Amino acid sequence: MKILIVEDEPKTGDYLRKGLLESGFVVDLARDGLDGLHLALSGDYDLIVLDVMLPSLDGWGVLKTVRRSGHEMPVLFLTARDGVEDRVRGLDLGADDYLVKPFAFSELLARVRTLLRRGRSQEVETLRAADLELDLLRRRVSRAGVRIDLTAKEFALLELLLRRQGQVLPRSLIASQVWDMNFDSDTNVIDVAVRRLRVKVDEPFEPKLIRTVRGMGYVLEIPESL
């Protein structure tokens, strides 16, 4: 993951670069608006951390040109002002989030991670296995062209199985990812949900995609005989 920081205050810029490098990102730092714009347009960045008040070209100008040239990477604005107008202006111009200075690095990191996750999930719009399709944007599932209605939990469960296609997912992992809870061996909520999901997406169709791996968990995969 590659991040561009555009920040003219040397201390803040260095501090951000160091922190993001230590968090495992590849980082470029530009110290004024024009340099930042040049890098943003030429480099392949997954996210930009953009200060508003910059020499040569301010953050608004950078963002406007970046968006006009069709770049859609998430942009996190850093602003020393906390006026509502500035935030609205930034969001109007296509910023994805903003942070008011001074801020804790941990907060910046949390925002960066959230924006990157969001960016990634938008890249893949449809998950597929055989003739089963899950449309992430429209929240729709179909198999062999037939629309299937799922509850929110069933949808989340199927999304997880499709994302990890071919991997056996232990019940404990499914519990933490879909139900946001620790696995309690007394509960059969996962088995019940998988059974319901199978009735909807597997029973009326061939081949069967969801398989129970005894003593281990569940896997979604296209059977090898095909």
Ligand code: CA
């Ligand atoms: Ca500044």
